[in-house]
Amino acid sequence: MNILMVGAGSMSESLVRGWIDSGIAPESITMTNRADRKRLSELANEHGVQIIEEESIESFDIVVLAMQPEGVLEYVKRHEWTNQLLVSVAAHITPDEIEQISGCGAVCAMPNTPVAFRTGMTGLWFGHQVAMEQKQLATELFLRVGEVVETDETTMPFLMAAAGCSPAFFYEIVGAMTPVLTEAGFEAQQARRIIAQAMKGSAELLLQDARPTDALIDDVAAPNGPTDRGVQVLRTHELKKIMRAALSESAREA
Ligand SMILES: NC(=O)c1ccc[n+]([C@@H]2O[C@H](COP(=O)([O-])OP(=O)(O)OC[C@H]3O[C@@H](n4cnc5c(N)ncnc54)[C@H](OP(=O)(O)O)[C@@H]3O)[C@@H](O)[C@H]2O)c1
Incomplete structure (x- = not known):
């Protein structure tokens, strides 16, 4: 399986x-950029990947379009496609748009940067021309x-907000x-580790x-104890309302 990464930014490297x-x-x-x-040389030295300045698409099975959204369709138009699986990680592009131009199956993937540590959350939106084996291949890859999680036109903006924007x-x-x-x-770094490790452990618990x-909160918050009093502060300041508004705003933009 030969993979071409078009774009060498933070998402591609992750x-x-x-x-x-x-x-x-x-x-x-193989990685390329504009x-x-x-x-590119730094990435080759660090990861041992191939780098290329002029790519010939036919030598790749999977082409990951990891550039800014405005460059994606133009890139697809400029190349001849045979039977590659196109995977776009760019927001605002639909798989059907890519399929119409390329004639190949396309998947719009929305990963987040924790994929670098194999703890990512990726939404996959499959185009109509994606064959069953290609669907399986893309799913296995991510x-x-x-x-x-499989997404579609309606759910993709919310997946993007919840998985792509929420790290921020x-x-x-x-x-x-x-x-x-x-x-x-x-120390600042120590403080950060304490909080991050507590968040990581809580996330693990949420997954298990x-x-x-509310039941998980009850496990750690004895009535009127320190946790309970802290939670009450969050409720008085309407954290739920704030988080709901933030997520909805990101989904609206997405
Ligand atoms: N970062 C995230 O958390 C995240 C999450 C989900 C999805 N995404 C999506 O991933 C994509 C890339 O994001 P990023 O944060 O990695 O961006 P980035 O750091 O700005 O990197 C973009 C890369 O694309 C290259 N590029 C641009 N136009 C190109 C073209 N026509 N042909 C070949 N290479 C081209 C750039 O090359 P030069 O530097 O040489 O111009 C650069 O290497 C975006 O569409 C974004 O929406 C990002």
């Missing part, structure tokens, strides 16, 4: 990092770097909590325990 860590041979991955040759929401929360610990005497979130 996927490549995760895929190599999952056992895909670096030599079977102009920044230095960046399962190597985290979890996968969590960083905002960590950024707000960290000073409380540094003011108490912890299907009970409603």
